[in-house]
Every structure is written in structure tokens, then in C-alpha cells.
Amino acid sequence: MTKTFTYDDVVRYLYAETTQNENDSIAEALTLDDDLMNFYLDSLEIKEQMNKIVRTPSDRSVQKILHFSRQYSQKQSATALSC
Numbered sequence: 001m002t003k004t005f006t007y008d009d010v011v012r013y014l015y016a017e018t019t020q021n022e023n024d025s026i027a028e029a030l031t032l033d034d035d036l037m038n039f040y041l042d043s044l045e046i047k048e049q050m051n052k053i054v055r056t057p058s059d060r061s062v063q064k065i066l067h068f069s070r071q072y073s074q075k076q077s078a079t080a081l082s083c
Helices: 007-014 020-032 034-051 059-082
Strands: none
Touching: 007 020, 007 034, 020 034
């Protein structure tokens, strides 16, 4: 009996969230089902493109975080001294 796999199964396979037994079955299903294989290849390409995305915070954001952190540290020190 051949198990029918969903796109969710393929995504789990893509992210290595499947067992070895599932891997073997999904790999076989990919060879037999063109739609499933096309979905897998498209998803693989999207995953690779997403891994290339690099986000860098603005200088203003970094300065706000540092300012908050300094104020927080000062408040913690003042609280510790008053105890």
C-alpha cells in the first residue's frame, strides 16, 4: 500500500523533521508524483533564498536599545543599593 503524502509532509522532510522511515517513503513518493516533486523543488529554492536574507537594524534602533539597556542597568543598581 502506498501512503499519500501532503505538502506539509514535504515541508517536514525539507526541514529534516521526519524519521528515517518517513524519509524513505517521501523520497519514493517524490519520484512517483510530479506535483509533489515540483512542490519540493520550489520549496527548496524558496528555503535557500530565505537563508540568504540578512536584516540589519538601523543605527537609530541600536542606539535606542543601548540607551534602554544603560537606563535599565542604572535602575537595577539603584534598586539593589536600596535593599
